[in-house]
Amino acid sequence: MLNKRRFAIVSSIGISALLTGCATNAPQDTWQPKGPNSKLIDDLQQPVFAVAGVIGLIVAVAVTYTIIKYRDRGQPIPEQIHGKPALEITLTIIPALILAVVAVFTFGAIFKLAKTDDTEMIINVTGQQWWWEYDYPVQNEYGITQPIITSGQLVMPVGTKVLLRETSRDVIHSYWIPALNGKRDAVPGRVHTLRLEADEPGIYAGQCTEFCGLSHANMRMEAVALSKEDFAKWVANQQAPYVSPAAGTLAKQGEEVFLNQCVRCHQVNGLTRADGTPAIAAPDENVWSGAAPNLSYFMTRNTFAGAMFDLLSKQCRDEVWNAPSDKIGAKYLEGVTEDCLNQKDLRAWLRNAPEVKPMYANPENLAVSNGKYRGMPYLALSEDDISKLVAYLITLK
């Protein structure tokens, strides 16, 4: 009776573990490479897994057979011998040979993944608690004549060898888009490189894989691969000059609120104060990492707050994610329209950010960080101001 129940429990756990492998909606599946770098890893892990599986099977069968065949039926204990040198040496040499073969291919793959001299484009990636910043240094061949800065979603052209140059502003983070390559730590004071290349346009999800504090689990990112033409459009848009909302609109009032409340942390390129001076953000004076997301083209991204929330409503998001690969670029470039905006999460964020994403942003507990926030603080905005801000933010694209 007891044995049967135990068997049932063990086997149901085993079967459910097995069944998780059948999930179709698994954007972070390491077995579905979508670019040459991840394919390189996959080509290595498939045979190694096969070999390991066969060996595992042989061992399991042999152990089971021995357990059953020689189980204690009251027979006398067999004669104890020290062993058979010939057998032992053979059983040492065979695994050593297998490992040596695996090592040769592994080293080959490691060196290929570390190559940087065939790079076609570079993007600086900076981690901080708990979001990723991307800046694109001036690269005229891609039309990037002004550095581009964005966060959460990394936008890159397909079929291009992109080199990420990773670092961190506070603690160690780790950048991982499973469909495109392995992980690479982002370490303060160091620059680590990671190759990324996507074969097809698409959105590839990932998340920080080095424990980095309170909201580590909410520190996500997406890599958006666009066709070369779509990428050029994206680049052009990211350098478009700032257009202030028309006077008298709700958005214009929102700009005022933004200047009063938000500009001390968030930069919007081209935004000027009432007296015409450029509004330069000072996140270094307010945020522990010294940075807050640049919001100049906020509505061209689909996610916010470390890709934790969608900027698009559920339906619009699905339309982008499920678009066929030749349509996804156009869908993505539409950005966030008024109809598609996920008002609920954005308003909740502006109302009280630390409530929806755990952050060290309680003004009373900032002694350890010299009075600086880690994350976005509660700003006690009125619902009125929030509406104005949303109206303003929707113009940022």
Add this chain to the structure above:
Amino acid sequence: MFSTGFKYFFGVTVLSVVALIISLAFFDKLALAGVAISFLIGVGALLAGIAAATSDGTTRDANLDTTETTTQSMWPLVTGIGVVFVVLGLVTSSIVTFGGVVVLLAALSEWMVQAWSERASTDSSFNFSVRKRLLNPIEFPVLAAVGLGVVIFMFSRIMLSVDKATGAVLFIVAGALVLVAGALFAARPNMKRSVGASICVLGALGIGAGGIAGAVSGERKDLVEAAAEGHFTHAECGPEKSKYFDKGSEETLSLRSSALATVTYRDGELFVNIQGLKAEQKTLTVPRSNPSNIIFRNETEGKFRLVAHLGGKKDATDKSHSDETCTQLVEFGAEQSLTLNIPKSSGPDNTYYLFIAGAEEKQIAVVVP
């Protein structure tokens, strides 16, 4: 004879007197220190007198004859020294207080263990071995560390004061002497203790005397000059003055693997090389609010210094208005690093750029997104 308490307070008094004399000789501002130390002398003397007159206020227990097993102790005296240093430090320098506390703690623990071991039995040689067993494992390493520290300190004084060539010779000679002494000890294991001890004492005296002489004569000229020029702080970016810098420290692997870019000064022009970009660039993108290393490489005949202008108004007469940081003078073919940490985005009102000191028209724009 002399009671323990008397020894202690006598120590305090004598040391206070010495401290007073030393203070009078070396410090001009003595009002508070003088009063404090004089007070200490008075109190110490009074208590010493009382202790002597009353034999520490105790009558000995006739049954337990501890007098036989107690030995002469120097710890009360050392404790007194510690107290004096603590008080002296309060009016001079905290280092003196710290030293006093260390002496005090050491003396008190030694004193405690000794007092305890002397009551272990009536056999004084056994008591002595008890004390040894407990304290030697602490005493030997500590004394060895102190001894080594003194040797290193003295030797460093010598090396800092002699010029570079003499330093090398001295180092060779010192090494050879240590080798000879070691060989001698090894070859003659039965050597008389006194001979071995004399060799050690001679060596210690030599190093001590050399060290004091070195400290008195001060550091060698180029070190003093370099320190005065402020080379070690990267403080000054103006007209060229520097002569000395440590090239080796700039060539570490960790720095090279973390460089944002290499800036080269070639044929009178500045170029930027960024890992991953094939073409040489004329702009450098630096992430905001994050220390970023760049490597400056000079490939133009002569010595040049790379300066980063990081905002503020550039004003020829008053440099305080511009934020600048710079490398030292870099020789032809050499490299050096510069760390930039720029907290604000660049914009029309705050532009950042790199330039060669003395040739300000050669610029690399620095953009901070």
